[in-house]
Amino acid sequence: MIIGVGAGILVLAGVFGGLVLNAQRLGRAAEADYPPVGSFREVDGQRLHFVDSTPDGWRAGDPVVVFVHGASGNLRDPRLALEDSLAEGGWRRIYVDRPGHGYSERGGDDMYRPKRQAEVIAGLLEQLDIDRAVAVGHSWGGAVVAQMALVAPERVGGLVFLAPATHPWPGGVNWYYDATAAPVAGQVFAQAIAPTFASLVAPQAVKGVFEPEAAPRGYGEKIGLPLLFRPDTFRANAMDVAMLKEEVRAARPSYGRILQPAAIVTGDADTVVLPEIHSAGLARDLPNAWRVDLAGAGHMPHHTRTDEVLAEIGKVVDLVFPSAGRAVSEARADMKKAAGDPAAVSGLNDRVGPGE
Numbered sequence: 001m002i003i004g005v006g007a008g009i010l011v012l013a014g015v016f017g018g019l020v021l022n023a024q025r026l027g028r029a030a031e032a033d034y035p036p037v038g039s040f041r042e043v044d045g046q047r048l049h050f051v052d053s054t055p056d057g058w059r060a061g062d063p064v065v066v067f068v069h070g071a072s073g074n075l076r077d078p079r080l081a082l083e084d085s086l087a088e089g090g091w092r093r094i095y096v097d098r099p100g101h102g103y104s105e106r107g108g109d110d111m112y113r114p115k116r117q118a119e120v121i122a123g124l125l126e127q128l129d130i131d132r133a134v135a136v137g138h139s140w141g142g143a144v145v146a147q148m149a150l151v152a153p154e155r156v157g158g159l160v161f162l163a164p165a166t167h168p169w170p171g172g173v174n175w176y177y178d179a180t181a182a183p184v185a186g187q188v189f190a191q192a193i194a195p196t197f198a199s200l201v202a203p204q205a206v207k208g209v210f211e212p213e214a215a216p217r218g219y220g221e222k223i224g225l226p227l228l229f230r231p232d233t234f235r236a237n238a239m240d241v242a243m244l245k246e247e248v249r250a251a252r253p254s255y256g257r258i259l260q261p262a263a264i265v266t267g268d269a270d271t272v273v274l275p276e277i278h279s280a281g282l283a284r285d286l287p288n289a290w291r292v293d294l295a296g297a298g299h300m301p302h303h304t305r306t307d308e309v310l311a312e313i314g315k316v317v318d319l320v321f322p323s324a325g326r327a328v329s330e331a332r333a334d335m336k337k338a339a340g341d342p343a344a345v346s347g348l349n350d351r352v353g354p355g356e
Helices: 002-033 076-086 115-126 141-152 175-181 185-210 225-229 231-257 280-283 304-319 320-336 340-349
Strands: 039-043 046-053 066-067 090-097 133-138 155-164 262-267 287-295
Touching: 002 231, 039 076, 039 115, 046 076, 066 076, 066 115, 066 141, 066 231, 066 262, 066 340, 076 090, 076 304, 090 115, 115 141, 115 231, 115 320, 133 141, 133 304, 133 320, 141 155, 141 231, 141 280, 155 304, 175 185, 175 231, 175 287, 225 231, 262 280, 262 304, 280 287, 287 304, 304 320
Parallel strands: 066 090, 066 133, 133 155, 155 262, 262 287
Antiparallel strands: 039 046, 046 090
C-alpha cells in the first residue's frame, strides 16, 4: 500500500513537473517570437513598456492620445486596430502595456486595482512631459481611463470608452479566472495548468470575443497573444478580471466627478461586456458623456468598426484641443479625399461634438 501511494505521488509530481516545464517553454517561445516593440520607463518603481508614436512636426500642446488595452491583451491590440489610420494625421499616440501585461512589470500586490494602474500610466504621461491627453480605454481598460480622469484630471482632458467594463454586473466571471487568482492554489494553477489549457482554447476564445463579427485574419499572432500564456502574465490577467467587479462597484459613486468630455462607443451585439449595464451606466453617470451604439457590432469595435471609432476619438480630440485637433481632423480628411474616399471625408468633417 505504501509503495503504491508513493508511486502515485511520484507520478503526480512528474506530471506537475512536466506541465511546469511546458509552461516555461511556452513562455520562452512567446518572448522569442514577440519581443518588445517599444521603449521602457520606470514609473513608481516598476518598468512600463510603451510605444510613443510622435509625428514629424508635433509640438507641445498638439493632440496626444493614450491607448489602454483590455483584459487578455497588450498594447499590440489597439495598435493593430488603429495605428495605420492614425499615422496619417498629426496626433501623438501612446500605446501602453498595462502593469503585468505585455512587457510591463506588475508592481505591487494592489496592481489589480484600476486606480493603481491609472496612477502608474498617468505617471508615465508626466515623465513624457505630456500635459494634456485624451485617454482611450477598451473593455477592462475603460475602468482604468475612468480612474485616470479622477486621479489626474489636469492631465487627462477627454475620454473615449470602447466596449467598456466599468459597472458591477450580475453573476461572476469564468471559473479559471477565480482559480488562477486564488492566493495559494492560484499560483500552482498559473504555473502548471493554466498556460497549457489557455493555449488550447485560445482560438475559440478569440472567435467568441469578436462575435457576431469575424476576427481579423491572424489576429492572435499579430497581437502576440502567446505572451498571455506566460504564468505570471496569466495570473496578473486573472487577478484583474476576478477582482474587477468589486473595484467598479466601489468606483461607481465617484463617476459623477468625471467632468471631461467622454465618448462611449459600444456594439449592440456585445455579449462579453453587456452594453445595457456598462455603457448605459456611464452615459447615466458621466455629466458630459455621449453614447454611440454600433448596430451588429460585438466587443471589438476598434477592429471591426474602425472608422466609427476614429470619428468619436476625433470628436473628443477636437473638444480637448480645439485648434490643433480640428486641424489634424481636416488634414486626415484631405488625405482620405485624395485617396478617393468621400464617405470617410464626410464622417471626419462632422466632428463637432456630442450633440450631433
